[in-house]
Amino acid sequence: MVLCPVIGKLLHKRVVLASASPRRQEILSNAGLRFEVVPSKFKEKLDKASFATPYGYAMETAKQKALEVASRMHQKDLRTPDMVIGADTIVTVGGLILEKPVDKQDAYRMLSRLSGKEHSVFTGVAIVHCSSKDRQLHTRVSEFYEETTVKFSELSEELLWEYIHSGEPMDKAGGYGIQALGGMLVESVHGDFLNVVGFPLNHFCKQLVELYYPPRPEDLRQPVQHDSIPAVDTFEDLSDVDGGGSEPAQRETGSCDEKAEAGAAGQATAEAECHRTRATLPPFPTRLLELLDGFKLSKALLTACKLKVFDWLKDEAPQKAADIASKVDASACGMERLLDVCAAMGLLEKTEQGYSNTETANLYLASDSEYSLHGFMLQNNDIIWNLFTHLEFAIREGRNQHHRVLGKKVDDLFQDAYYRSPETQLRFMQAMHGVAKLTARQVANAFDLSRFSSACDVGGCTGALARELAREYPRLQVTVFDLPDVVELAVHFQPAGPQAAQIHFAAGDFFRDPLPSAELYVLCRILHDWSDDKVHKLLSKVAESCKPGAGLLLVETLLDEKREAQGSLIQSLNMLVQTEGRERSRGEYQCLLELHGFHQLQVVHLDGVLDAMLATRAAP
Numbered sequence: 001m002v003l004c005p006v007i008g009k010l011l012h013k014r015v016v017l018a019s020a021s022p023r024r025q026e027i028l029s030n031a032g033l034r035f036e037v038v039p040s041k042f043k044e045k046l047d048k049a050s051f052a053t054p055y056g057y058a059m060e061t062a063k064q065k066a067l068e069v070a071s072r073m074h075q076k077d078l079r080t081p082d083m084v085i086g087a088d089t090i091v092t093v094g095g096l097i098l099e100k101p102v103d104k105q106d107a108y109r110m111l112s113r114l115s116g117k118e119h120s121v122f123t124g125v126a127i128v129h130c131s132s133k134d135r136q137l138h139t140r141v142s143e144f145y146e147e148t149t150v151k152f153s154e155l156s157e158e159l160l161w162e163y164i165h166s167g168e169p170m171d172k173a174g175g176y177g178i179q180a181l182g183g184m185l186v187e188s189v190h191g192d193f194l195n196v197v198g199f200p201l202n203h204f205c206k207q208l209v210e211l212y213y214p215p216r217p218e219d220l221r222q223p224v225q226h227d228s229i230p231a232v233d234t235f236e237d238l239s240d241v242d243g244g245g246s247e248p249a250q251r252e253t254g255s256c257d258e259k260a261e262a263g264a265a266g267q268a269t270a271e272a273e274c275h276r277t278r279a280t281l282p283p284f285p286t287r288l289l290e291l292l293d294g295f296k297l298s299k300a301l302l303t304a305c306k307l308k309v310f311d312w313l314k315d316e317a318p319q320k321a322a323d324i325a326s327k328v329d330a331s332a333c334g335m336e337r338l339l340d341v342c343a344a345m346g347l348l349e350k351t352e353q354g355y356s357n358t359e360t361a362n363l364y365l366a367s368d369s370e371y372s373l374h375g376f377m378l379q380n381n382d383i384i385w386n387l388f389t390h391l392e393f394a395i396r397e398g399r400n401q402h403h404r405v406l407g408k409k410v411d412d413l414f415q416d417a418y419y420r421s422p423e424t425q426l427r428f429m430q431a432m433h434g435v436a437k438l439t440a441r442q443v444a445n446a447f448d449l450s451r452f453s454s455a456c457d458v459g460g461c462t463g464a465l466a467r468e469l470a471r472e473y474p475r476l477q478v479t480v481f482d483l484p485d486v487v488e489l490a491v492h493f494q495p496a497g498p499q500a501a502q503i504h505f506a507a508g509d510f511f512r513d514p515l516p517s518a519e520l521y522v523l524c525r526i527l528h529d530w531s532d533d534k535v536h537k538l539l540s541k542v543a544e545s546c547k548p549g550a551g552l553l554l555v556e557t558l559l560d561e562k563r564e565a566q567g568s569l570i571q572s573l574n575m576l577v578q579t580e581g582r583e584r585s586r587g588e589y590q591c592l593l594e595l596h597g598f599h600q601l602q603v604v605h606l607d608g609v610l611d612a613m614l615a616t617r618a619a620p
C-alpha cells in the first residue's frame with residue numbers, strides 16, 4: 001500500500017538508496033518505494049567542529065554519502081540514477097556527537113553517557129536529483145533533518161554489559177537500537193520514532209510532496225503549513241513522456257550545485273489540475289505487484305547461484321554476458337537478462353566493461369567464500385522451491401509435501417527425504433553449515449555460558465555452532481550428537497584450528513538413543529522440525545539427562561505474540577511445507593520448557609529471524 005501517493009511519482013524512476021543500513025532499507029520499502037541499494041563509500045570523517053550545529057554535520061554527511069554514490073554510478077553505470085537518497089543518524093548528548101561505537105568499550109562509554117538522561121537523535125537526509133548532459137553529471141540536492149528526543153532510564157552496569165554483549169549496539173548511532181532490545185532502555189520518546197531508527201519517513205514524504213506538488217500560485221499567497229502528509233490521493237501518471245509530472249519542481253532547500261527557485265507557476269497549476277482530475281482513482285498497488293514479483297526475483301537469484309555466476313565473477317575483471325554464458329553452457333541473450341536482473345537486485349555491478357560481483361555476492365554467493373550461503377541457495381533451488389510449488393496442498397492438508405515431490409510415502413523426514421541419497425544429504429548439510437556459520441557467533445555470545453564445562457549440541461550437524469562455542473569458551477568440551485551418516489560426512493566440514501581438540505562427534509538418533517552427558521544441552525533449530533508430541537519426547541530425554549543447574553540453550557525463530565512479524569510467519573509456513581513442526585512463540589516455549597523442569601528463561605533476539613533462549617534445569 002502506498003499511503004504517501006507521491007511515492008508513486010518515483011515508480012518509474014531509478015531511485016537509489018546510498019545506505020547499507022538494513023533499517024533504512026526496510027523503512028523505505030515498507031513505504032512502497034522501489035529502489036536499488038548502493039551503499040556509500042564516503043568515509044564519515046567530516047570535521048565536526050567546523051559545523052555550527054550537529055544537524056548541519058548530519059545533513060552534510062548525508063549529502064556526501066549520496067553524492068559519492070551518484071558520481072560512482074554515473075562513472076560506472078550505463079544509466080545514471082534519477083535520485084539518490086543519503087542519510088546519516090547521530091546522537092547528541094551534552095554537546096557531544098555520538099556515532100556508531102567502534103568497539104564494546106566505546107559502546108559502554110556511549111551508553112553510560114546516555115544513562116538516566118535525555119538526548120537528541122538527528123537524522124540528516126539528502127535527496128540528490130541526478131541528470132546527465134554531455135556525459136557530465138548534474139545534481140540538485142534537497143536536504144533536511146529531523147530531531148527526536150529520547151530519555152533513557154538509569155542503566156545498571158549489569159544491564160549495560162548484558163546489552164553490549166548482545167552485539168546490538170555495534171552498528172547503531174549512539175550504541176543502541178530503539179527498535180529492538182535497546183527499546184528496553186528507553187523511558188520516553190518525543191518526536192518521530194523512525195527518525196531514531198535511522199530514517200524520518202514522515203518528513204521525507206512531506207519533502208517529496210513539496211518537491212513534486214508545489215503549492216498553487218493562489219496558495220502561495222497564504223502561508224501553508226503541512227502538519228501531516230497531505231492526502232494527495234491520486235493515481236499518478238507514471239509516464240515520463242507525457243508531462244505527467246514525474247519531475248520534481250525546481251524547489252530545493254539547502255545547498256545545491258544548481259540552485260533553483262520555486263516551480264514555475266504554470267507547471268504547478270497544470271500539476272494540480274492533473275491531481276484533481278484523477279483524484280477518484282485508487283492508488284497504484286506497488287507493494288502488491290512487488291509481492292507478486294517476489295518469486296521471480298528469488299528464482300533469478302537461485303538460478304544465478306545454480307549456474308555459479310558469482311563463482312565465475314569472483315576476483316575477476318568485469319566480464320561480458322557472452323563470456324559467462326559460454327562458461328556455463330547458456331545462451332548469451334538469456335544470460336544477459338539474468339545478469340541484468342542480478343545487477344538491478346544489487347548482486348552484480350554493471351559497467352561498460354561488463355559485470356562484476358558486488359561485495360554481497362563475493363561474501364555470500366560465491367561457493368568458496370568463508371560465509372558462503374551457496375549451499376543454502378542450492379537447497380532452496382533444488383528442494384524447497386519444489387515443496388513450495390505444492391503450497392496449496394500443504395495448506396489444504398496441513399502437512400509437508402515431500403510425498404508429492406518425491407512421489408512416495410515419507411515416514412522418516414530425514415532418512416526418507418533430506419538424507420535419501422548421499423548427494424541430497426551433503427547438500428542439506430552444506431545448506432545448514434552455511435546458515436549455522438553465519439549465526440553461530442551470535443548464538444555463542446548471546447549468554448554468558450562460562451559456568452558450563454561440557455555441552456552437547458543435539459542434532460549439531462557439521463559442528464559449526466560447536467566450533468563457535470569452543471572458540472568463545474576455551475574450557476568447554478562440546479559433543480556434537482547427530483545421526484551416524486551425518487557424523488561420517490561431518491569430517492569434510494572441519495577446518496583446522498585450536499578448537500578441534502574441544503569438539504567430539506557422537507553418532508546416534510536423538511529420539512531413540514541415550515544422549516551424551518553434558519552440563520549444557522543445545523538444540524539449535526531442532527524443535528521447529530517436530531510436532532508437539534515429538535518435542536515433548538525430546539525435551540523429556542534432555543531433562544532426564546540433566547542434573548539440577550544444567551542449562552538448555554534453544555535457538556529458534558520466535559513468533560511474536562500478535563503473529564504480525566512477516567519474517568517469522570513465513571518461517572512457520574516454511575516449516576509446514578518442509579517438516580512436521582512449526583515455529584512457536586516465547587510463551588509456547590516457556591510452557592514446554594517448564595513442563596520439563598526448565599525455568600528462568602532468558603531470551604535474546606539475534607540478527608535476522610533467530611532468537612536464543614537459555615533455561616536452567618531445576619531440581620526434580
Ligand SMILES: O=c1[nH]cc([C@@H]2O[C@H](COP(=O)(O)OP(=O)(O)OP(=O)(O)O)[C@@H](O)[C@H]2O)c(=O)[nH]1
Binds near residue numbers: 040087171197
Ligand atoms: O535506535 C537506533 N538508532 C540507530 C540505528 C542505526 O544506526 C545507524 C546509524 O549510522 P549511519 O547513519 O552512519 O548509517 P550506516 O548504518 O553506517 O549506513 P550508511 O551506509 O547509510 O552510512 C543506522 O544504520 C541506523 O539504522 C538503529 O538501527 N536504531
